[in-house]
Amino acid sequence: MTALPEDSWLLGIRPQPAPVTAEEYDALSEEIAKAIEIVDGYVVYCAVPAPDHQTCARRLADMLERHARAAMSGGHDCFTVNTDVDLRLRDLPLLNRRPDVALYRCLDRGRGERLRAEHTLLVVEIVSPGSETQDTTDKLGEYAKAGIPHYWIVRLDRTGVSIIERYRLDRALMLYKHTGTFMKEEPGGAPTVGTPILMEIDWAELQF
Template identity: 85%
Template sequence: MTALPDDSWLLSIRPQPAHVTAEEYEALPEEIAKAIEIVDGYVVYCAAPTPDHQTAGRRLANILERHARAAMIEGHECVTVNNDVDLRLRDLPLLNRRPDVALYRCLDRERGERLRAEHTLLVVEIVSPGSETQDTTDKLGEYAKAGIPHYWIVRLDRTGVSIIERYRLDRAAMLYKHTGTFMKDESGGAPSVSNPIPIVIDWSELQF
């Protein structure tokens, strides 16, 4: 678990079992907010990512950012990419996640616009030993219910990213449908997708 600088902040927010509100969450210091997620108003502590997890997230973000820039040159709306970004899925009860990678429409910085589900085109979660259920069940349902069009679940082996499971939102059911799995060891070169933007996965860029 990530060590928090001072647990007195929790007592100042609420005694259990009252919910953390959006206003209380937004008042937290950044170093504390980065160490937690809020699910149905309750604090969920986030384990510190391993170096391999961080490397994979950074390299995936680099690939997505490069293709986002290419898409914008071709006329796509402004989009950007970030790692470990604060994503508001719901205000009541508060549901705030920090996906490993997110591709989203550019925000209005002058208005202080917060990243919400309606801005987000793709979220990526990298599975860690302790996050299997969260990434493959809990977040799969939460991101779908929030209306995020695309979700990728990424798995690692000892040499880097080895599997990318891709899901696309069925808006009629508000559930994700599995649209395919890219596997590093499959022949056929660099796989690609056309949505939410054209992306080519170069496995060599995702190795440690």
């Protein structure tokens, strides 16, 4: 057997001594919590998104928020849109994700209400190098099992958002079904969706 060199980064890997509980996570500082996700009680470190990724997340959030405000002015409930938001999917074992963008019903902050799956209408994940499996397989299953009605997988090209894959929850199976893919190159102008709120996808708004 070949021994690892003493300076190998593999030697620095150590097993987590015990799963993180919901109470332990809630006690973390915001600075630490923003750098990690918790999957089945185990810490997953989140790399800082590239500037293009952050720009597109912000522009997607701006687009969603504009349509959410229009929906609210039309008599809908109160909606909130956030980027990199702390989302509790399950307490035991702890499953805590930080989607790139989330649209959810307004929380009662006065009562210390935390964002959970039952508040959430749509989560959006932007695929980055290294996140393909998490975004298209792991989170696809986790968000569906948690009961979040809508999930978008977003892909970028050199000029901004180029593809939006849309999924809707089949509540009988608690699995997502693909409902369509919008592609920037397709003719026909700005596509629209009716759920979870009425939205028009303005590609120009989602470019760098």
